Amino acid sequence: MDAFLAQLPQQLVNGLSLGGVYALIALGYSMVYGVLKLLNFAHGDVYMVGAFIGFFVMTGFLDGAGPIIPAVLVVLLMFLAAMVGCGILGVGVERIAYRRLRKAPRIAALISALGVSFFIQNAVQLTLSANFRSYQPQLLIPPELGLSLLDVRISATRGLAIVMAVVLMFALHRLVQRTKLGKSMRAVATDPEAAAMMGIDVDRVIVATFFIGSALAGAAGVITGLVFIRVWHFMGFLAGLKGFVAAVIGGIGNIPGAMLGGFILGLVETFAIGFVSATFRDVIAFAVLILILLIRPQGLLGAKLPDKA
C-alpha cells in the first residue's frame, strides 16, 4: 500500500501524458464520426504518419551532437510539419476513399476505411521498412530540465506534451464553439441535409473537419515520439483504436467527452502497467470500455437521443 501511494503521483503524470495523446487522437475520431457517422479506421495511421514526419524533420535538423538551429524552432517545426502534412493526408483520404460513399451503405464506407488503413500501413512499411525508428528528444530538450515537486518529477518533455495537448484541445474547443466554421460543423453533425439547405457548404465543412482532426492526430504522433521515443509503421493501428475507445468512453461526437475519455484511458492504462502488468494493459483498457458502455451506452458526456418510431 505504501509503495502504491509512493508511486501514485508519478504514475499520474505518466498517465496524463499518455492520456493527452489518446485525447488528441480521440478528438479527430470523434469529429469525423460526428459529421459523417463514419468510423475512420485510417485515423490511427494518419497519426503514425505524423510521428514519422516529426521524426524526419528532427533528424533533418540534428547533426549528431545537437540541433543546427535553436531547439525550440526544431520542436515547433516538427509540430507544424506533422500537423500540416497529416491535415493534407487526411483531406486526401477523404476525397479518394470516403466522399463517394457518403450515401452508400455504412458497411461499404467502413470497409473502405479499413482498406485505407491497410494501404497506409503497408505503404509506410514498403518505403521505410518495418524497423523501429527512435526520436532523440534528449538532443533537443535536456533530460535534466524539468520540475521536481516532492517525489514527483515532471520532465520538460512530458510537461511539454501535456501542455501542448491541453493547448490544442482548448483551441479546438474555442474553434467549435465560437467561430462560424465551428457552427457549421455542429450544424452538419446534427443534420447534413438541413445544413446544406441552409446554405452551408457541407463538402467544405467535411474537408475542414478532416484537416483539423488529422492535424491533431499529427500533433499526437509527434508527442508520442518525444515522450515514448519509438515509432514504427504499425503503431497507428492500436493507438487509433484506443483513440476511438477514448472517444466512445467520453461520448462519441462530443469534444469535451473525447478529452475526458482520453485522459481516463491514459490513466487507466498507466495504472494497469504500473500496478498490474504490462501484459494486461489492453485487456484492461477494453474491459473499461465495455463496462462503461454497459452502464452508459451513450458514453460519459454523450447525450441520449430518444429513438424515433
Add this chain to the structure above:
Amino acid sequence: MNGELKASSDRLGRDEWVAEHTGRTRRDPVAAVGAAIERVPFALRLAVIAVGFAAFPLLTDNSYVLRIVGTVALFAALALGLNLVAGFAGLLDLGYVAFYGIGGYTYAYLSSEFLGIHLPTPLTLIIVIATGVLFGWLLGLPSMRLVGDYLAIATLGFLLVFNQLTASLTRVHLPWTDGPVDMTGGPNGIINLDDLSLFGLTATSIKHYVIIIVVMLLTVMTVVHNVDRSRIGRGWRALRENDLAAETMGMPTKRLKLLAFVFGSSIAGLSGAVFAAWQGAVFPNNFAVPVLITLYSIIVLGGLGSIPGVLVGSFVLVVVPELLRDVALASTLFYGAVVLTLIVAIKPLWRAGAVILAVAALGGLARLAAPEASLPPGEGLGALVSHILILPVENATLVGNVAFVAVLGLMFLSAYLTSPTAKLLVLVPSLWLLALAWQTRLSQDPSVTRLLLIGATLVALMNFRPAGLFGRTRVEVL
C-alpha cells in the same frame, strides 16, 4: 402501334422505378452471371462445387497445388460464417478471427503434448464447437446492447486482446501452482498436434485434409443456405434492414443477433480446429488482423450476403496473392490489370490507347535523356515494360520509393482535378512512375505489395462497386 402496346403490356402498371432498376441490373454482365448461378438448384450447385474440388486430390499429387486448394476451401468456409454474421444479420463483427483462433487453440490444448491431453477427434470437435458457442455467447451478450459501430470496436478489441494474450501468456502465476505456467506457448505457439481421426481413419496426408475441408465447406454451405431460407434467416435480414421494425413485427431481435453471432463463432471455431490439425500447430500470427482483412475482402468482393460470391472471393483472394510470389507472373498480372482498368475506365477507347502510347513515349524520352541507365532484367510483360523505362543502376530501392510516393502524390492531385483533360495529363506521368515503382520496388517485396494491393482493391471496390461481384445493389433509406 398496337403491337408495341401489346409487347409492353406485361409492364403495364409497373412502377417506372422497377423498370429502370431491372434494366440497369440486366445490363451488368457480372451480376447476370450471379443471378444465373442463383437460379441453378442448390443441390446441383453443391454437386458442381464438390466435383470441382474433388478433382484436385484425385488428379494431382502436387502438394503446393493441394495446399492452395485446401486454403481456398478453408477460407470459403470461414468467410461463409462471417457472411452470415455481417452479410445476413448486418452485425459488423471484427472479432470473428478470434473465434477462429479459439477453435485452433482449443484443438491444440486437447490434442497435443502441451497439456498431455489427446482426446478422440469427434469429441474434440464437439468441444471446439461448444467452446465457440460459449465464447460467442459471452462476447455477444454484452455486445448486443451496443449499436452498429460500437459492436465493431468492442469485437475488434476482443481480437486484439486475444492476439496479445496468446502471444504473451507464457509466464502466468496461478494461485494454485508454484511457479509460472506457460498457458499458450507464446509466439512459438503449440506444435506437434495430433492429426484428425474420424471413423477410424486418420488423416495423414494433405490429400486427406483437402477432402475433410471440402466436406466441411459443403456442410457449412448447406447449413447456411438452409438457415438463410427460413424464419430465422428472414429475421436476420429484417433486423439488418430495420432493427426497430423487426422487433415490432414480433422478432426477438436481441436473441436473433446473439444467435447469428454464436452461429458465426461456432463455424469459425470448427474451421480453426481443422486448420490447426492440418498445420499441425497453432501460432498467434495465424489469427491476426491480416486474416480478418482477407476475410472481409472475400465477402465484400463476392458481394455481401451472396453464397456463391464467397467461393469466388475466396478463390481470388487466395490464388492471386500466390501468383504474385512469382515476379514475372506478378508483373504480367499487374500490367495486365492496369491496362484493363485503363480500357474500362477511359472512354472512348482511342483515348486509353493514346494514354498508353504517351507513357511509352515518356519512357523513350527519359531514356534519351539518360542513355547510360541500365536495362533491367525482367520477364513477361515486365521485360517489355523495362524496355521503355530507364532504371537506375544504383539506389534502385530509393528511386523506387520516391517514385511510389510520387505516384501517391499525383493521385491525390488528380482527385482534385475536375477537367478530364487535366486528369489524363496527370495520369501519363503517374503511370510511368508507377511502372518505375513496380519494377524497382513493388515487385521486389511481394509480401508487403500483396497487402498493399488488398488495401487498394478494397477502397476501389467499395467506391466503384460497393455491392461486390454478385451482390445485389442495395438501397439505403430513400
Add this chain to the structure above:
Amino acid sequence: MTAILEVDRLSHRFGGLRVVDDLTFEVGEGEIVGLIGPNGAGKTTVLNLITGLYAPDQGDIRFEGESVAGLAPHKVTERGIARTFQTLRLFLNMSVIDNVMSAAYCRTGANLGQIILRTPAFRREEAATRLRAEELLGFFGERITGYRFTEPAYSLSYANRRRLEIARALMCSPRLLLLDEPAAGMNPSETSEVTELIGRLRDEGGYTILFIEHDMGVVADIADRVIALDHGRMIAQGSYEEVVADPSVIEAYLGRGTGITR
C-alpha cells in the same frame, strides 16, 4: 361490447415534457377507433407505448385483460397487437414476399435443427407461411402480387409501400391493428381506397382497429368512435360529429381567441 384494449391512467414524459398525461380510454372488440389531435398531441407516443417501444412512466395498458405495459415489443406483438409506422419502416432490400413472410416469425416455431435438416414439418410450415403471405398480399388487389413478389421492397411506389406495410402487420396475426396515419401522403383516390380497406379489414378480417389520422374525411367515413388528444390528454371522445363539434377540440386545433368563428 368487451374491451380488447384498456389504457389506464397512462403517463409518459420525455425529460420534463409530459407527452402523455394521465390518459384513459378503451377500445372495444371489433371497433374502429380514430385517434386525432394536433401535431405533437402525443398520438404516436400512445402507439409506441402500446406496442412496447417505450415503457410507460405510470399507468397500465391491458390487452384482453392482461397487462402488456413494459413488455418488449416482440412480446406485445406475440400477444396479438401489430402496427404500421407513420414514416414507413419496411425492410427495403428484401423482396415483397419476404417482407411479409418475415413477420410470421412469432407465429411459427421451426427450430434450428428442423431448419438445418429441412424436415417435413419445417417444409410444411414454410409452405403454409408462403401461402398465407400470398393471400394477404392478394387482399390489396393485384398491385403487389404476381411478379412483384420477388421485387425488392424499395422498388415499390409510396402507396404500395403503405399497402405492403399493412400486409406485413397482418402477417403477425394480430387481433388489434394499430395504423399510424395510413392515408398520409396519398392522393384522393388512394385515400378513399384506404378508407374502404380499413372497413374491409374489420368486416372481412375481424380485426379491431385503432388508427391515427389527420385526414378528417377518412376519420368521418370509417371511425365508429373518435378520441381527440391534446398535450397528451384526452379532450373529447364520442362519434365524429360529437368530437368535431366539441369546443375544446376546436380550440386545440385553432387556438383560443384567434377571432376565427364558425
